[in-house]
Structures are given as C-alpha cells and as structure tokens.
Amino acid sequence: MPLLTALVDNFNDNVIGANWGDSYGGVSEVGGQARVPLVAGAYAGYQTGRAWTLAGASIYLKTPVLPAASTGTDVGVHFMVTSSVAGTAIGFKINRVTSKLRMQSNVDYFDAAAVEITYDAVNHLWLRLREDGTNVYWDTSPNGSTWTNRRTLATPAWIPAAVDTCALDLFCYRDAGVTDFAAYDNVNTLSDGAVVTATGSGTMTTAATGAAARTATGTGTGALDTAATAAASAVYQATGSGSLDTDATATAGGTDHNDVDVQLGKPRSGWVVSAPWR
Template sequence: MPSLSDLVDNFNDSEIGPEWGNSYEGAHEAGGEARVPCKVGLYAGYQTGRAWTFAGATVYLKLAKVPAASTGTNVTCDFLIICATPGTNLGFEYNAVTGMLRMMSNVDYWDPAAVEIPYDPVAHLWLRLREDGTNVYWDTSPDGTTWTNRRTLASPAWIAASIDDTALDLWAYRDAGVEDYAAYDNVNTLADGAVHDANAALTAETAMTVSAVVAAHATAALTADTVLVASPTLAAHAAASLAGQAALAADAASSEIPEVAGLAAGHLDLHLEQGATFVQNYRVADVSGFTWDGWSVRAQIRSAPASEHGDLLLDLGDYLTVIGDTIRLAIPASVTETLTRNGVWDLEVVKAGTVVRLLQGRAVVSLEVTR
C-alpha cells in the first residue's frame, strides 16, 4: 500500500523514474524539472502508475513554470490525484487565460463548489494536497515550509475506496496558441541536491552539545578530529541528551547545492507523552548575534527513515517556530494524543537548494491516553 507521502522526486537525473510509468505525450525531465508540453489540442502529463494511496497522505510540489495563454481560450496545467473512475479526481488547476488558481474535487470532470483565487507565482509557488481520514486540504506556500490553507473539504468516499488504485497526474493542455510547457519540481522534497547528514554519539540524558559545521567550499579537507576545516560553525543546543561532533564531506557532484560542505547531525530522541503538550527549544549559543533569518525549518516523524520508505506519522512543520537564534518545537496535546506508535524523526534547516540536517533520532511515544 504505497502512500503518496512516500513519492519523492527532484527530477535531477534527466530520466523519468519507474514511478512515473504512465507519463504521456512527450513529458520529460530537463533542467532539473519535470516538463510537460502544453500542446495544441493534446493533453500531456507526467503521471505515476495507478498503484498509490492518497488516504492519510500528503503530497506537495513546486509549480516551477506555468504555460502562457498566448491566443488560447483554454490553457491549463494541473496537479491532480486521480482514481480509476474517469473524471473523478481532486487537486489544483492553473488557468492561464483567467489567471486563477482553482482548488477542485471533481465528479464527472467538474466541481460546482470549487474555490478559485487569483494566482500569485510567488505566494503560490508551492502547492500541497493532504488527507487525514476526515478532510482533504488544499494549501499553498511561497517556500515549501510556511503553508496557508486555501480550502478544506470532507474527504470524498472514493479516497478510502481507492487504496492502491490512485495516481498523481501532472498535466497541461491548450486549445490554441504558441506551444510551450508547464514545469513541476520537488515532489515531497525541498532538496535540489543531496541531503547531508552524519551521526554524533549519544551520552547522558541531561545535556546536549551538537555542532553543525557548514563549510563554504566542497573541497575543504577533513582533519583528524573529523571536523571540516572551514567556517562558520553553527552550534545547535537544546535541553536534551547529546554530546558529539562529526562531519560529512560534501557531494561534489551535487552542483545544485551551492555552499554546504558538511555537518554534524546530532542524535537526539524525542520523548513524547501522549495527550500532553511537548515543547523543546534548539538554540545556537556559540555564535554571537547569530540568527536563522533566511532559513526555513522542517521536521517529520516517520515509522522509519524516508530512505526506507517509512510512513509519515506526523509532519511537524506547523509546530516549528524560528525566533532569532532559536528553533522551537511546540506540539499541542491535541496532536500528541493522536500518536499511537514510535518512530524516527529529523530536524532540518533549508535555504534555497541547501538542506542541513541538525538533529535526528527516535520518536518515543508514551501511550498515556491509549492505555
């Protein structure tokens, strides 16, 4: 039962992956994007096989380029979740003629209650669809981290009935005008290159010191103490259990990552009491005047690492706040109450194509409510 939460592609290998086996009419990868031709009178699409599940899933992407209206009267590009029933789907549609972004849940190819807003290529650069067993949510974001909900709808019955029978379809169409293309990127990932992570040793349960070493040159040399010889050094501290430092050499082939050469990702376990509010701060204490301005922050709890196709248990993005040199994680009791299993988590900061993993470890849930 593959969840659409586990579909990850940044389209950087110039080849259509096996997950997108139903792509059609010239859809291809180029320039680190999924490019879908917008041809006169033809539908073209970047489409997965119909073997996925949207129930309980989250899928987001960057709408990197939209088609121009030219002389057409019907010019669109879509980000859709489709099922076996023709015309039954939900998702986003950009209309190049009207300049509107439509959030729709179609039956027989139409949703009379669809919500439309004027499309803003900056504020709506990122689009997200998610389902939680009760509702479907349409969200937009300028950076893939800070999201604004645009529509909420009770989950259509076909979502639960189409387990292992849904697909993601990214398509474009025009009825007239100059042919161009729509471009999609970063499906379920903010990384345009490799994500760098390393391990630090766990010691006691009362104090933590973990350093993330960010080097400006990928050719920096490693010294005997395993810290990259470069600066600046970002030291992340939290009131938790850790002491250790390590570093990972940069992937020189990942030219999309401009500066990060390595980091020391600390091992920190989250201990969550079901039904209780969880608050923890992670502060850069060793650099005077340091601020996280310009960086976005993200975190997730999964049943297993994403690289092992672990299921998403909780996206922590809505519960993270950046305050100067501090990242605060505050999960309300109403949310921890929904956690019923242990998993793994990680905390990353993101800037442009750079992804730095600061912390990673287990997420241990004390089942106070379930018991």
C-alpha cells in the same frame, strides 16, 4: 498500501523514474525539473501507475515554470489525484488565461463548488493536497515550509475506497497558442540533492589531498658512532669515513713493529752492564 506521502522525486537525475511509468505526451526531465510540453490541442503529463492511496496521506510540489496564455482560451497546469473512475479526481488547476488557482473535487470532470482565488506566482509557488481521515485540505506556500489552507472539504467517499488504485497526474493542456512548456519540481521534498565539487586546503584534523611527504636519508661522516676496521698489524691509528649506519673502512697508518729482531753487540767501555749480561 503505498501512501502518496512516500512518492518522492526532485527530478535531478534527468531520467524519468519508474514511478512515472504512465507518463504521456512527450514529457521529459530536463535541468532538474519535470517538463510537460503544451502543444495546441494535445494533452501531456507526468503520471504514476494506479497503485497509490490518498487516504491518510499528503503530497506537495512546486510549479517553477508556467506556460504563457498566448492566444489560447483554455491553458491549464494541473496537479490532480485521480481515481479509477474516469472524471473523478481531486486537486489543483492553474488557469493561465484567467490567472486563477482552482481547488476542485471533480465528478464527471467538474466541480460546481470549486474554490478559485487569484493566482500569485510567489505565494502559490508550492501546492499541497492532504487527507486526514475526515477532510481533504488544499494548501499553498511560498517556500514549501509555511503553509496556508485555501479550501477544506469533507473527504469524498471514493478516497478511502480507492486504496492502492489512485494515480498522480501532473498534466497540462492548451487549446491554442504557441508551443511551450510547464515544469514541476520537488515532489514531497525540499531538497534538490545537489552535489557540490570544490577545492580547499586541510589542516591536521581535516582530510585534504596533497603531495605526498617524503623522508630523505642522507650520508654523512661518522666518528663516534662508526666502527673503523684496521689492518691487524697496524699501529692503532686509523682514519675512515662512512654513513651514520655503515662501517668505515680504514687504511692503516704508522710503522709496523711486530716481529722486530733486536741485535745486541759486545759492550763497550763506559757501559754498565747488569745481569744477565755480565
């Protein structure tokens, strides 16, 4: 049993959603709003299929753009829950000619006991219809959060009987005047769901996008931490250069004294020769 409470749309994708499959009259979704044209002598509206239930449910929305009265004598913006019986419906009408907000429970398209108040574009920006098993309530709000009840009526019998057969119809009509449009928005939601793109800088504890950090490895001259390789027969003196992690190649220095032959001659006077040279 899909309650009308579950119908949510902020119209921000600029595509008429599947829930509005019975829409008619050239409606469109523009600038994050449901736009309904008012063309003289023609009806147009955003309308769901007949699959919803008002009993035990609530539904609210706002009307940010209203049409001009122009030269019309019947210019209306409607927010109605309709039954499967033609002319049986309940909801709101904003009359742009009389500047009245009408709260109506229609049978055969009319409610002799309807309640009308002077329309206030600020305080009546948001409209809500709800049913609690006993009564139906018509409420208004300037912000979608703080509500004022404008009419209460014992629940008509058709509402609990019309389970899964109601439709929401957001429709407009003008009998004459210049073509313009009305807009509906924020059905059962206060969120516009906007995506904001911005730039910023991050710290070590936040995510940030930046240039990659690179580690540079340099070369240097080593002494204590490098190994010098010397020629095998060299005097143990060598110099060399290398990076910190490489071996240095050294060039032998000094004089080679390996395998030296010593020649001993005949002793001369003044020499003292000890054994074994005697």
